[in-house]
Amino acid sequence: MKVYQKSLRIHRNGMSRLDVVIVVLVLTLLVSLASPWVLRLREQARQTACANNMKQLVAGMRAYHDTHASLPPAAVWDVNATYSLALHESDRVERISRENWLQLILPQIGESDLAAQFDSTVPIGHVNNEQARTTWVGEFKCPSDTFHREDSPHHFYPVVGEDQYIEFARGNYAINGGTHNYELTPPSTQGPQGDFCHLVMSEEPRRYEMWGNGIAGINKSFSFDDITNGQSTTIALEEIRSGVHELDPRGVWALGQVGGSITWGHGVNGDTFSPNNQDFRADDILRAKELHQAVGSDQIEALGMPTCSYVDRNQQSTARSMHQGGVNVAFVDGSVKFISDNIDPGLWHVLHSRETPPEELSDWELLADMSNFAEASTTRRSSLMDIPHTYTNSFGMKFVRIPAGTYEMGLANNDRNLGSPICPTHEVEISRDFLISIYEVTHEQFAMAENQEIESASDIATLPITNVTWYEAQTFCERISKANPNFLYRLPTEAEWEYVCRGGSTEPYDWNLTRQPNDQSGDAAGITPWLPLTPVGNYPSNTYGVYDMRGNAWEWTHDWFDRDYYQRSRKTNPFGPELGFIKVVRGSDWRFIGEPCLLDYPMQPPWKKNPFVGFRVVCEPTDSSLEDPK
Structure with a gap:
């Protein structure tokens, strides 16, 4: 009997070396693509x-x-x-x-x-x-x-x-x-x-x-x-x-x-x-000093755990x-x-405060990922071209005209990587003359706006009003604007405030950390020993005829605070960010002197009061028929 056998030739269904190489490459690619995804999943699990x-x-x-x-x-x-x-x-x-x-x-x-x-x-x-x-x-x-x-x-x-x-x-x-x-x-x-x-x-x-x-x-x-x-x-x-x-x-x-x-x-x-x-x-x-010595300052920063080496508390x-x-x-x-x-530092600040009014945070989650808020639009009136040199309103508030001009605002970084909100210096143009009160608003004037009375001979009548919120200062401006319909009163912008404080000077102010024996300037910001609040006009004025810009009460300004604002503010008539949670308080041509000027000790939420924070106002005529009293 003849037996038919299958061919001894074997048909291999396995993989060739080339196939193996291709598979390895594909698997490697898949693993490389999947690894970040796997790592993200693991981190999400840890975060949860x-x-x-x-x-x-x-x-x-x-x-x-x-x-x-x-x-x-x-x-x-x-x-x-x-x-x-x-x-x-x-x-x-x-x-x-x-x-x-x-x-x-x-x-x-x-x-x-x-x-x-x-x-x-x-x-x-x-x-x-x-x-x-x-x-x-x-x-x-x-x-x-x-x-x-x-x-x-x-x-x-x-x-x-x-x-x-x-x-x-x-x-x-x-x-x-x-x-x-x-x-x-x-x-x-x-x-x-x-x-x-x-x-x-x-x-x-x-x-x-x-x-x-x-x-x-x-x-x-x-x-x-x-x-x-x-x-x-x-x-x-x-x-x-x-x-x-x-x-x-x-x-x-x-x-x-x-x-x-x-x-x-x-x-x-x-x-x-x-x-x-x-x-x-x-x-x-x-023990920060010992920590820096043990680990090394560069390594501490590289690990993302910075600490001040010279503070031991x-x-x-x-x-x-x-x-x-x-x-x-x-x-x-x-x-x-x-x-x-x-997150915006101001929002971070107020989310931690038990004192924050709830309406301030009604839409905070919509703003949580915004680090820079848009620039506020200017509201200055077109009739400012024709204003008097001096003016006194019905509340007895005296104003002086400040000439338009350009100046260098802020503090030079000088390659020190300060990360300071007052860096860098940047050119600011105040494009038109404006009126500013030569004194800080007094107790007597504030009471008049609220239809209250203070004896003019009272010990506090001519002291600057303090312990008022930014909102209360804003309400004061609205009330005196209604009482004087041809004028608009508002808080000065930070740029206007610093411009007036510098008094037209382009030279750094000669500060002393310790008060000199014969100092009669009234300058107080950052100087030891500190001075008490005094009646307005008690110390000499600056070159513009404005009093207490570097002393007496600290002052609210119009602007919202943003640590990065100096890096992106517009040149002409900056009005600060459009939104915010903290208001700018000023009291010297920068913030302070020495190291504190690199921080922001004065800034505070607009609903907070402070026994040494008051304000002054800017007056904008809305009627070109206003005549110079002189």
Whole structure:
């Protein structure tokens, strides 16, 4: 029998070397394309986990409020820990610090056993609290923070140069202490301090309280009723990063200190005015000098954790995270939102303030991603070409004509990378003459506009009116405009104000930090000792015949504040940004003298009052028939 067999030739259905190479290339391409997507998914998951941690913490704070009728204080400091009551100046934080907000809400977030381990009768640095303060808690960690590890605690050395240290576990969440000015010097003619902080110290009974515009202070608590701002628009908690070295005290969950578990003083009145702020002087923390020596200043900045090397005090710290482009913040109502690093500093400031009127933030989310607001349009009247040299209105307010001109506004950067809102110098043209009040508005004039009376012989009648909001100053302008229908009264723009203050001079003003014995100028901004408020016209006028531009009360201007505005303002008659949340306050030809002139201590929200901030006005004729009284 003949058997037919299949061919022995094998038909291979496998892949050739070329096929393998092509497949490898395709897979490599797919992996390279998918990797960023996978990484984004992972980061989104970490960001979501972080947000969930914050929701749990705010729920605990709200439960604490239900029990105690107030939110927890940011921290409890022991008034008997040191001889001096100036606890904010002490470097013995392990002695003065007791409970902080996070310890106080432990029972409300399911950590009763951990809460029981703390001994509240002794300081946080006491050995009795060692086990509790070194406990690592997963819910206190943002998964994106690679510096927050169980094996990277904070070591606080009570005495620099010695080996003994006190250990603390890390944390990533801080209570909103506020965006007020961190300076504790009270407002004065030397400096108004803007949105200033409050400090109470007394010996009998021994008492210490420190608070700003946030939802919690040191030895100070607030209730929901104290939050003028809505609960959905007031920040309660925000992220902070764990320190980049054992000496770095930032991000320590059980330590009731600024930077450790409290954000503080990170608004427009300083140099850490936004989340993840990268100004080289941004955070002010204890042992910063030693941290710079251990890590290196360049490396600290490269890690995105700048701190001022010459400040040795926990007094200023902003929100920080390792998420791309921003931070998570939790509001009092428990909602969590991701805030861009590029948020307008003014908006960042007022979102942290419990005092912000709710109507100011009705559309804040539409503006949250806008870092620069559009330029405001000018409203100057066309009839300004024909105005008198001097003028006195029915309220007894005297005005003088300021000639049109051009000048260099602001401060030269000089390649110092200052990042200052008063840099760079830029040419400004005031295109037409205008009238400005030679004095600041007085108590008597302000009362007349409100149909009230003050005895002309009264001690306060001719003092500049202060403790008025920007809105009240604006209302004054509207009232006197109605009383004098041929005139429009308004606040001067910042450019007009500085132009008048300089008095036509192109030379830098010769400032002295300390008042000279024979100084009769009345100049006060930045000068020690400060002068009291005095009746208007008590000191000599400048070359334009205008009084108290560098002294007496600080003054509201028309403009919204924007830190970048000098870099993009128009040349002719700039009117400031169209929108904003903070108003410009002026009191010298720049802001201040020395280092403070690079910051913005005077700026403040338009609804806030200050005992040393008043105003003067510009008068614009609306009828060309106005004649010169001379």
